[in-house]
Amino acid sequence: xxxEVLKVAFKSTLTNSEYDLVTAxxxxxxxxxxxxxxxxxxxxxxxDLYIRDDAGANDYEILSDQALGANETxxxxxxxxxEASDALAAQTASGADVDVVVxxxxxxx
Numbered sequence: 028x029x030x031e032v033l034k035v036a037f038k039s040t041l042t043n044s045e046y047d048l049v050t051a052x053x054x055x056x057x058x059x060x061x062x063x064x065x066x067x068x069x070x071x072x073x074x075d076l077y078i079r080d081d082a083g084a085n086d087y088e089i090l091s092d093q094a095l096g097a098n099e100t101x102x103x104x105x106x107x108x109x110e111a112s113d114a115l116a117a118q119t120a121s122g123a124d125v126d127v128v129v130x131x132x133x134x135x136x
Contacts (some may be wrong), residue, residue, distance in 0.1 A: 031134050034131055036128075046117060054135060055136070057115075062103040062129050062130075063100060063128045066098060066125050067126055072121070073093060074090070076093070077090075
């Protein structure tokens with residue numbers, strides 16, 4: 028039986044290390060509804076948002092070097108669909124302190 032569940036994922040202190048925000052498990056499809064990035068250390072930053080297709084075999088940039096001002100928030104509301112083994116990943120260009128909140132719909136096939 029198919030099911031749909033609204034979910035949220037959190038990442039505090041996103042830095043210049045690659046981090047998978049959400050990963051689609053086998054038999055699941057994820058539709059990302061919104062992503063909020065908030066800089067919390069008082070320093071302007073840039074960040075990348077991308078899909079790691081098929082467990083990282085290929086990376087596809089969604090946002091590249093997106094500016095994020097000191098103590099500012101950036102919200103991405105374009106829909107992103109992830110299928111089994113796809114991951115939505117992000118990282119900043121340098122050491123940073125950026126909090127990320129992802130809301131998404133997880134569907135079981």
